[in-house]
Amino acid sequence: MEIDHFYAGLAGELEALTRDVPYLIANLANASALLWQRMEDINWAGFYLLQDGALVLGPFQGKPACIVIPLGKGVCGTAAALGQSQLVPDVHTFPGHIACDSASRSEVVVPLYAGNVLWGVLDIDSPTLGRFTREDQAGLEHFARTLEEVLGDLPIDKVGK
Ligand code: SME
Numbered sequence: 001m002e003i004d005h006f007y008a009g010l011a012g013e014l015e016a017l018t019r020d021v022p023y024l025i026a027n028l029a030n031a032s033a034l035l036w037q038r039m040e041d042i043n044w045a046g047f048y049l050l051q052d053g054a055l056v057l058g059p060f061q062g063k064p065a066c067i068v069i070p071l072g073k074g075v076c077g078t079a080a081a082l083g084q085s086q087l088v089p090d091v092h093t094f095p096g097h098i099a100c101d102s103a104s105r106s107e108v109v110v111p112l113y114a115g116n117v118l119w120g121v122l123d124i125d126s127p128t129l130g131r132f133t134r135e136d137q138a139g140l141e142h143f144a145r146t147l148e149e150v151l152g153d154l155p156i157d158k159v160g161k
Contacts, residue, residue, distance in 0.1 A: 007139025010038055011146040018150045024158045029059040031147055035124060036061035043103050044125035048076050049159050050118055055080060058120060065100040074098035076121045079109040083118065085144075087137040089130040103127045108137050110144040112155070119155035122147075 003011075013034055018027040028047050035045040046060020048069055055069040055076050072081040073096055079086045086109045091097045104125040112120045122144050126132065132140075 001134065001138040003139055003142045004135050006038075007136075007142055010034065010139070011143055013038070014143060014146055015150055018147070022154065024151065024154045025059060027147075027151060027154075031143075032059050032061050035143075039124065041126050041128050041131055042124055043101060043127045044123065047112075047120050047122055048080075049120040049155075050080070051159055055121060060123075062125070063101045066098055069098060075107055075109045076123050079111050079121050080118060083111055085110040085137055085141055087132055087134065089132070091125075101125065105129045106131045108132045108140050110137075110140050112144055113148060114151070114153050114156050117156060119159045 014031055017030045017034060021027050032046040039045065044060065044062030044065065046062065047058035048055035049058040054071060057065055057067045069077045071077050075086050075088050075094055075097060088094045088107050091104055091107060105127055106129055107123065107125040110122045111118055112122060122140065124140060
């Protein structure tokens with residue numbers, strides 16, 4: 001799917017913010033701040049990082065959230081276990097959805113890799129039902145691919161398996 005103008009610009013901004021910065025947490029913190037600043041109608045944007053065999057809360061913007069999500073559980077754990085991004089128009093219909101913020105009604109989660117090694121997920125939530133389209137999903141996948149490209153092998157040194 002073609003990446004729309006908004007997401008092409010967002011990936012460009014991400015690249016400018018993170019290029020040649022050798023610090024994983026700093027880059028993820030700025031990536032979540034960029035999403036928070038630019039995207040409309042969202043209530044959470046951030047990362048869960050694979051540590052000790054589960055997804056552990058990483059840098060984010062929004063309300064305090066669940067700390068540990070087992071692989072295969074909730075939208076984040078499902079995206080990580082399947083290795084496929086998840087577009088959920090209504091979280092109340094997603095089996096096993098984990099409600100960190102009861103205001104969340106829809107979300108997109110994209111798994112993150114270094115080579116073929118999973119190291120985390122990107123999670124974006126909205127208080128609006130059906131907030132995200134297939135174009136948003138493709139745009140956020142593009143954002144994730146850009147992030148993977150700038151980070152290279154950095155997550156593998158920092159994130160336990
Ligand atoms: N909604 C997620 C949990 C994480 S929070 O939304 C930040 C899920 O079901 O995986």
